[in-house]
Amino acid sequence: MKRLGIAAVLALVAAAGWPTAAVADATAETLRTVLDKVQPSLVIVSFYIEADDGRKAEARFLGSVVGENNLVMFTSLVIRDNVAISQYKDFRVIVPGAVDGKSYTAEYLGKDDVAQVAFVRVTDPSAPKLPPLEFEAAELQIGDPVVGFGNLGEPDAYKVMVQDTRVQVVIDKPFRLYPVDGDLGVPGTPVVTFDGKVVGLATIYVFNRGTNAQPQAGRTQIVWPTERFLERMKNPPEGGQQVKRPWMGVAGLEAVSExxxxxxxxxxxxxxxxxRIIAGSPSDKAGIKVEDLILSIGGKDIKGTEGQLVTAFQNEIRERKVGETVDVEVFRDGKVVPLKVTLEPQPKSEAEAVRYRNxxxxxGVRELVLDDTLVRELPNDEKGVIVHFIDSSGWADAAGLSDGDIIKKVQDREIAGIEDFERIFKEEVEKKPKEIVLFVLRGLKDKQTQLLRMEPRWDAAESGGGTSPGGAPSEPQP
Amino acid sequence: MRTSHVWAVACAALAAWSAGCRPASQGDERLAYVEVENVIKRARDMVYPAVVRVEARKTEYFRGQKERVGGFGSGVLFDSQGHVLTNYHVAGRAEELSCTLFNKERVKATLVGADPWTDLAVIKLNMDEVREKGFQITWAPFGDSDTVVEGDTVVAIGSPFGLSRSISFGIISCHDRILSEAMDLGGGLETGLFSTWLQTDAAINPGNSGGPLVNLRGEVIGINTRGGGNDLGFAVPINVAKNVVAQILDTGKVLRSTIGVQFQALQDLESFLDVSKTEGAIIASIEPDSPAENVLQPQDILLEYDGHRVAGRYPEELFELRRHIAGTPVGREVTLKIRRGGEPMDIRLTTAELTTVRSDEVNFEKWGFVGQNITKRLATRENLKNTRGVYVTGVRPGEPAHKVRLSQGDVVFQCEQAEIDSVEQLQKVYDEAVKEKKPRILIKVWRGPTIKVEVLRIEYDAEPEAAKEPAGAESPKDDKDGDTKQESQRQ
Incomplete structure (x- = not known):
């Protein structure tokens, strides 16, 4: 990113050094026009991610104003799924190129991974009212030129850069996507045609470029067309949550081969x-069974090449509404069986799991979510909490506790869930015992239980004081 | 290239050693040194003529592809009938064996029995061949590894990097080393759970495997098995081997019992578990579908097993405990004295046979995969529902099974509407399908908790019997030898 920035600066300097007699072709004129149109709506979204060990890392991404009251949209790719949203801190919005370099406080509204967009709204009353961009759905063709945007860093007042490239191929299943043959700029920034239409966002997409048997992932920049996120843009999430898409609870899906x-x-x-059917899920309730062939959904046959069928099916589910009842045709024992499935919201994700840190x-532990039990082939209602963070200088680490361990008991007291753990752990710590013994379940397939003994050094902790775990000096570990 | 390098290093080291040890001053020091040298040479003379270089060839499947793999190691003759003790990872599963003796004669040998859990194998020289060639064999006596202590002087004899008749020299660095990391003999085969190791600084390199570690009385006290480089070598104690050898000579195999528990050392947990005296061992984990399931509980403390008091304060002691339990006859009802929540209890259970994860692989040639029966141990390790079905060990690229993305670890449970419990059953379905030239085969597999349903598309050659496999397949195998070795090193 930085390197790119420097290169761009050099390029700008070089360009500025040319005599004014240099030929400005039509494209140059177009780029300037497009930039003039879009620039007032481009902003930098800045925030900090606080890691489990308390260290903060800054992140800044170019986004755009897309609605009234300074609603800002950027890519959801930067809001990770294994990090609690409470660990994202201090959202701010910066206007690129502004001489005062002022930033404005903002509130994180949430994200939608399917639409690939995340939103903040500027809350600072002193912020200027920024003009929203008008996105429109348009079909692009092979060879169409498109314009994308990037930005320089803080020392250069985040100045916006512009670049153009062309649509390389048109993907049409399960929905339209436009890979380009060059750089389209920062993911989440608008993509504009030469006639000034804002037709989508720049993003990175992973395509399978191999065979089914030997997939070869290839990353390509693409135009993420407006219709993928337009609905979400009009109805942005609230409260900082992941938008819940409809969920059926079928897993281990494979295409019906020829x-x-x-x-x-x-x-x-x-x-x-x-x-696989997730116990208690909508598909379970609807009577879908393992080995069933799902042929149609909502009266629409699932179609495509072998490599497209699974995504086509998943897309059919995602694009519906939570609570909707859909007709599903399954093929079972030589007959087509009609069923009705009422879609429910996706289960809690790792990012949404309630956490507790000492x-x-x-x-650091968090509640168990469905994914944890699926990965470990455990019952859905497995009791306990899962370790997600161990500080290498702490007492838990010294006891041999590791990431992914499931704590079943604390001092022989059963742990049902995260609230239980927090209460019981606090009660036990209150007693300042010479040891706290955990009963943990470890392993993904061959699972084993064992006792792990944490030996707190209360005296050292008190004299050492502060937040440094285990009373150890907070020097970096070798 | 590599061997010559090792040779150069060895020669340089030897020169340095002899130069450094040439007595420069007092005569009594010189005398002491000569004395030590004489003792070492006496020990050498007792064992050296009994050490052989073992050459082995076996069939392995790599990604479903049959390959012949060659390897070598060391071994030691231990009786007049020509029995040789070596490592499982040298001679186990070998189909062709030969030994080069100290007199440079090469003699064919056969596998008598092997035990992956201790990484040991017994092979037997072809004594007719020995008689025909007209020489006598010499064998080495076993010592007592329980009396070995740190500082004992030892020599290791064998064929490091194939350099037969090599001796190295050192001391016992630790008599009961535990190596905590999981040991894998390939294909997930576990080893090392039933014994601690004799650690020595006598040089042990690849090729030393299976050779003897010898004390200065000229007795074999261990079988050199692992070399870690940096003067860290590890030998299986001979007392562990004695029992294995006896069983192999008796029945051709080693039977062990399991009760299906994992132990944890008591150390530091006494007060939590309210154990006043530090006796017994903690039962930490119970395997599903094992004798202990629903009978024992995690955190029970095992005090007595079948009339024997249990010591498990230190991790080192758990090896002895596991070995003791393994030594119980399979299917025997045993009484366990345990403490549960402070209360003493008697528990009765029946031991089950301890299996390994592997069983014979069967090649389903036309379908393009190789599978095996599911042992109890494999089911436990891979979290399989039960021991029914065929466990896929390899899929050959480009073949029907590969095209439908079958993969290693899948469990075939249904084929052409027939429930499949074993390779024998699948073989029957396969043979029939091949005979009838069925073009489409419906196959259902478990992949973890997920079911996968696929149809294999099988092509049959125009001329049915003409293209018999072995003749055509044999010649390229030798060409591939180099590749095969590379592959096996990566494993």
Missing amino acids: DLAEYHGLGERRGVVVG KQFGL
Whole structure:
């Protein structure tokens, strides 16, 4: 990023050094026009991510004003799923190129991973009213030129850079995407056609460029078209949460191959094979079974090449509404069986899991979410909390506790969930015992339980004082 | 290239050693040194003629592809019938074996039995061949590894990097070393759970494996098994080997019992568990579907096993405890005295046979994968529902199974509407399908908790019997030898 910035500066200096007689072609004129149009709506979203060990890292991304009252949209790729939203701090918005370099406080509204957008709203009353960009849905063709944006860093007042590239290929299934043959700028920034239409966002997409048997992932910059996020832009989330998309609770999906379709005499029909049903999920309640072939959803057949079927199906679910009841046709024992599934919101994610951290012990735990139990092949309602952070200088680390351990008991007291853990742990710590013994479950497949003994050094902790775990000096570990 | 390098280093070291040890001053020091040298040479004379270089060839599957793998190691003759003790990782699963003796004669040998848990194997020289060639064999006596202490002088004899008849010299660095990291003999085969190691600084390099560690009385006290570089070598204590050898000579295999628990050392947990005296061992974990399931609980303290008091204060003692339990006859009802929540209790359970994760692989050639039966141990390690089905150990690229993305670790449980419990059953379905030239095969597998349903598309050659596999497949195998070795090193 920085290197790019320097290169760009050099390029600008070089350009400025040319005599004014240099030929300005039509493209140059277009780029300037487009930049003039878009620039007033471009802003920098700045925030800090506080890691589990308390260290803060700054992040700054170019985004754009997309609604009244300074609603700002940027890419959701930078709001990670394994970090609690409470660890994202101090959201601010900076106007690039402003001479005063002032930043304005903002509130994080939330994100939608499917639409790939996240939102903040400027809350600072002294902030100027910025003009929102008008996005529109438009179909691009191969070869169409498009304009993207980047920005310089703080020393250069975040000045906006402009660049153009062309649509390389048009992807149409399960939805339209436009890979480009060059640099499109910072993910989450607007993409504008030469006639000034704001048609999407720049983003990075991973395509399978190999065969099904030997996938080869390739990262490409693409135009993420307006229709992917327009609805969300009009109805931005609130309260800093991930937007819940509809969920059916089927997993281990595989495409119905040509051979499988032929074997079952399905003719031209295709679909997906259900590999696993999450207990208690909508599909479980609807009576979908493992090994069922899902052929249609909402009266629409699932179509596409073998490599497209699973995403086509998933997309059909995501694009619906939570609470909607959809018709599903499954093929089972030689017959087509019609079923109705009522879609529920996605279960809690790791980022949403409630956390508890004890600095003295150098220990961070969080509640178990569905993904944890799926990965470990445990029952959905497994009791306990999961360790997600161990400070290498803390008492928990010395006891041999590690990331991913599930704590089942503290001092022989059963732990049902995170509230339980916090209460019991605090009660036990209050007693200042010479040891706190945990009963933990470890391992993904071959799981084993064991006792781990944490030995607090209360005297050292008190004299050492402060936040440094274990009373140890807070020097970097070798 | 590599060997010559090792040679150069070895020669330089030897020169330095002899130069450094040439007595420069007092005569009594010289005398003492000569004395030490004589003792070492006496020990050498007792064992050196009994040490052999073992050459082994075996069939392995790499990604479903049959390969012949060659390797070598060391071994030691221990009786007049020509039995040789070596490592499992040298001779286990070998189909062709030969030994080069100290007199440079090469003699064919056969595998008598092998035990991956202790990484030991017994092979037998072809004694007819020995007689035909007209020489006598010499064998080495076993010592008592329980009396070995740190500082004992030892020599290691074997074929480091294939350099047969090499001797190295050092002391016992630790008599009961535990190596905590998981030991894998390839294919997930576990080892090292039932014994601690004799650690020595006598040089042990690849190729020393299976050779003897010898005390100055000329007795074998260990089988050199692992070299860590940096003067860290590890030998299986001979007392552990004695029991293994006896069972192999008796029945050709080693039977062990399990009760399905993992132990934890008591140390530092006495007050939490309210154990006044430090006796017993903590039962930390219970394996699913094992004799201990629903009978024992985590945090129970095992005080007595089948009439024997249990010591488990230190991790080192858990090896002895595990070995003791493993030594119980399979299927025997045993009484365990335990303490649970402060209360003493008697528990009765019946021991089960301890299996390894591996069993014979079967090649489903036309379908493009290799599979094996599921042992109890494999089911535990891989969290499989039960021991039913065929565990896929390898999928050959480009073949039907690969095209539908079957992968290592999948469990075939249904094929062509037939429930599959074992490789024998799948073999039957396979043979029938091949005979009838079925073009499409419906196959269902478990992948962890997920079911995968696929149809294999099978092509049959125009001329059915003409293209018999072995003849065509044999010749390229030798060409691939170099690759195979590389592959096995990566494992």
